[in-house]
Amino acid sequence: MALMGVNTKCLGLFLLCTITGHSLEITVNPPQDFEILDPGLLGYLYLQWKPPVVMEKFKECILEYELKYRNVDDDSWKTIITKNLIYKDGFDLNKGIEGKLRTHLSEQCTNGSEVQSSWIEASYSVSDEGSLESKVQDMRCIYYNWQYLVCSWKPGKTVHSDVNYTLYFWHEGLAHALQCESYLLDAEKNVGCKLCNLESSDYKDFFIRVNGSSESEPIRSSYMVFQLQNIVKPQPPEFLQIIMEDSAEIRMKWSTPEGPIPPRCYTYEVVVREDDISWEYATDANDMTLKRKANESEELCFFVRNKVNIYCADDGIWSEWSEEECWEVYTGSDSKIIFIIPVSLFFMFLLLLLCLFVEREEPAPTLTFRVDLNKEVYSNGETLC
Numbered sequence: 001m002a003l004m005g006v007n008t009k010c011l012g013l014f015l016l017c018t019i020t021g022h023s024l025e026i027t028v029n030p031p032q033d034f035e036i037l038d039p040g041l042l043g044y045l046y047l048q049w050k051p052p053v054v055m056e057k058f059k060e061c062i063l064e065y066e067l068k069y070r071n072v073d074d075d076s077w078k079t080i081i082t083k084n085l086i087y088k089d090g091f092d093l094n095k096g097i098e099g100k101l102r103t104h105l106s107e108q109c110t111n112g113s114e115v116q117s118s119w120i121e122a123s124y125s126v127s128d129e130g131s132l133e134s135k136v137q138d139m140r141c142i143y144y145n146w147q148y149l150v151c152s153w154k155p156g157k158t159v160h161s162d163v164n165y166t167l168y169f170w171h172e173g174l175a176h177a178l179q180c181e182s183y184l185l186d187a188e189k190n191v192g193c194k195l196c197n198l199e200s201s202d203y204k205d206f207f208i209r210v211n212g213s214s215e216s217e218p219i220r221s222s223y224m225v226f227q228l229q230n231i232v233k234p235q236p237p238e239f240l241q242i243i244m245e246d247s248a249e250i251r252m253k254w255s256t257p258e259g260p261i262p263p264r265c266y267t268y269e270v271v272v273r274e275d276d277i278s279w280e281y282a283t284d285a286n287d288m289t290l291k292r293k294a295n296e297s298e299e300l301c302f303f304v305r306n307k308v309n310i311y312c313a314d315d316g317i318w319s320e321w322s323e324e325e326c327w328e329v330y331t332g333s334d335s336k337i338i339f340i341i342p343v344s345l346f347f348m349f350l351l352l353l354l355c356l357f358v359e360r361e362e363p364a365p366t367l368t369f370r371v372d373l374n375k376e377v378y379s380n381g382e383t384l385c
Helices: 008-020 330-362
Strands: 033-035 044-050 065-070 077-080 084-091 099-103 120-124 139-142 148-154 164-171 183-186 189-195 205-213 220-228 238-244 249-255 266-274 277-283 287-291 299-308 325-328
Touching: 033 099, 033 120, 044 099, 065 084, 077 084, 139 220, 148 205, 164 189, 238 299, 238 325, 249 299, 277 287
Parallel strands: none
Antiparallel strands: 033 044, 044 084, 065 077, 065 099, 099 120, 139 148, 148 189, 164 205, 183 189, 205 220, 238 249, 249 287, 266 277, 266 299, 299 325
16 A cells, blocks of 8 residues: 555666666756746846656656755855745845756655756846946935834935936835835935835835936946834833832833834833943833842933834834933932022012012002101101102
8 A cells, every 4th residue: 555656667667676686877857947037026036947858757756846046145045945836035136146956856756765956057137237336325224113114325426416316116915116206305316215004015025226317327226125024113112200119129111102013012121320320121021120229329210212022023223212211319418408499499489479469468658748847757657768
């Protein structure tokens, strides 16, 4: 029963070699017409081929293909074993692509031994029209708060004043590449692009090409490929609080910013400052409890930043630091001075208000004169200056 699934021709060949005592070398041809094609999706390429010419005795055997590919100058190859005649993947088109392919003959036809063909190779690269210095410089893309993507760049180092750049993007689900509709401008030149409504493109390769146009010279294109969740920059944490649990223990709390990022996707970096000494802490929760370093400390502050954690992304960008939140206590002679000054000012203010009130309520003094020889006297006893 175990031999029913074995190809009878291959088995017969094996038995013949065994009976006669001869060792018959089994070979298989490499695939045909291996090529790397660009369908115009900004780096999403097709690697495809045709089956090899197979000897008559192996026509019913299962063939597999070992495909290796990489960007030129990468340290390692990606390896795929497949029975299909096409494979698709994303590449960085700033560099060339190279691939190699060979046929594997299934073990049921080789008595468990490995039989592969020789390698065949293919390569692909985009046109190198335009100098490297004409490409955009310092290109960077940030997915702000998992809501909108901003890509920015600087003009090439040697371009003329008439050059301008356009951005195209593509991700799985789009029928074709699209051009940016909302550019960031500087002196009426495109220096960036803002893309919104990208919710369906998370956890997919996102491809970008920035072309340049100039009447003076050709401009070389620049390419990027990334996944949006790996370039998220969140808003900083908000509503920081310090709660003194007791004389030695403090609790620090903050809220996650509003937006589509789930609270479970955050990791935090906290800086605590006690008087003039600082410590750094890491946590995945939005609160933490610490022991004070010294009970006599007069000031304790903290601030925090966050980014998307390893459970939701391969990488991320730290947010800006939050505002600093402090708790202060004053002791000794300094605290008395700090207490007396505002209290004194408060009472002086009350006294001033009372004087103004009394002056407004009292009627203006009435002057009555009586003549007693050469002497004038005020009946209310007040003397004018």
